Amino acid sequence: MSGVTLNKVIKRYGDVQVIHGVDLEIADGEFCVFVGPSGCGKSTLLRMVAGLEETTEGAMHIGDRDVTRMDPSQRGVAMVFQTYALYPHMTVKDNMGFGLKMNGHPKSEIEEKVAEATRILKLEPYLDRKPAALSGGQRQRVSIGRAIVRGPEVFLFDEPLSNLDAELRVEMRVEIARLHKEIGATMIYVTHDQVEAMTLADKIVVLRLGVIEQVGAPMDLYRDPDNKFVAGFIGSPAMNFVNGSAKDGAVVAPGLAASYEGMINAAYEGKALSVGARPEHITINPAGDTHTVEMTESLGGVSFAYLAGATGERIVVEERGDVRSEEGAKVGIEIDASRIYLFDAETEMRIRT
């Protein structure tokens, strides 16, 4: 019904191309998150969906309607900005009702819809205040309320929680998830925070330099990344990568002081590989002596040990339980071979076996 479809979408500023032909399908009612490092084009892509940036080439559909050249107000989208973008001279009530007023809806209908959004977001006590008299979290709520009131087919969120402090961010994250359940509309959410991406998304789109690296459900991206970039981007702390090579049918990874049999076919014989292992999949063996513990960060429930191997490559290991390694100690590491990810060192693409 009101899913979003992007077809070979391209954005150019003069001669500089920033979005390189993105194909994407977002189903009706789906919560889709764009993630990527800064400058990857995720905000630009969102603003193109909103209509704030012109689409240079390609087509864009919301539901069955071609919206590629439509005005932002006609697309049936509402946007929540990182800086809230509330109108400072209007009360909370007027802020939320502004869109409907501009589109000539009768006063009684505006009142009704504002009241409904107010109820959903529990904003009743603040209706007659100006934005300056609200806290950051309340302002973002009003901003979300303004989006709800317009009754859009697609909600667009542009890093909505980045300006909030850590505690509020968690609270608002839960709130947005609840909102999605309650309203059920399609939502597109831009963030650079992978925790937000993992927790909120039905579908994550990982972008880099204006190109989609991978699309999938959060756990699929975590378990089965297509390339080194996605593998390194999803998961915290990031996946460890060490240099390796294929020799006599086995993967040799000196940085992990290990070799793995039967994981790679003969075509890669002698080629350079990148061997990846997640910190949470490595265990420390206190009896070994292949690695030196350079530093440990203890967060309570877990601690992270930074190890250096014989090759000088550093790897991070997550430790749980009561016994944690100490700085300066000599240790060994153990990894289940099924938890090893192999990447072509040159193309950075995943080598699946």
Next chain:
Amino acid sequence: MNPALQGLITIIIGVGGCVGYFYGANLFLDKVLFRAEGPNAGRNINRANQIRPWLFLMPALLALGIYLAYPVFATLRLSFLERLPGNQYAFVGFDNYTQMFAEPKFMEALRNNVLWLVIVPAAATGFGLLAAQLTDRLRWGNIAKSIIFMPMAISFVGAAVIFKLIYEARPEDVAQIGILNHLYLTFGGAEPQQWLQIPFWNSFFLMAVLIWIQTGFAMVILSAALRGIPEETVEAAIIDGANPFQIFFKIKIPQIMSTIVVVWTTITIATLKVFDIVFAMTNGQWETQVLANYMYDKLFRANDWGMGSASAMIIMLMVTPILVWNVYNARKEMQ
């Protein structure tokens, strides 16, 4: 002595004197009066810091006191006196004021001033806002702004001379050098007009000069204010479906309202004091008199110090509330 040399020496003495005063006074405070050492070092530092602001403000306070505060009271006193032969004065109460209010020329000046007061700030702020908004996104916008701002660099008298040439009228059989008459004749006017001698309308021709000058000022300040509006609020309004006019009037203008008020009142004050333009162009003839020029007439031409001072008091009475409001708004905006 060469005047240039004199000027240079004056500058050196003036600037040197100022630097010397601040440096010397500060040194005296720290090293002689309250030394920051010994058993009372802490107390001395506190005392020195309490005195320092006054020390630095003193020259300014003194100058303002002598040249601004004192004349206000002296003028107030003069406005109640009548000058008698032999440097004698007599107290006459409100006679100067009643006599002045009975004079048609004064009422004309008052009426004109009110007209100036309504039209000039409104037009200058309006044109300034228009120019600021229209030049905002243009590639050659900065050049346009520089040109619009340029009249600010011209003195009122200079501008008056320029506009006198624009309004110039030559006999019918001679080529017109005034552009207004030239245009007027080109577009079907019967004969050259003496623009500055047409009662009532000539005031507007004078106002054009001040509007021409003040538009640049309004534009520069309002342009900065417009740029200060968060872009996201405009984008949110676009998504909300507001058209460009609604965005301008309902989103942008309210957000820069306090700046508009400051610009408006600042121009209002400049307008209330208008003197040079009228003095240089019509000298108050043909019903163009304004208060400042009336005051000058009374004070320095008719040598009627009493009535001159009384009219000065009227100008001050009109300026003060606007000034207070202006300062109040400017402060509010700074916060």
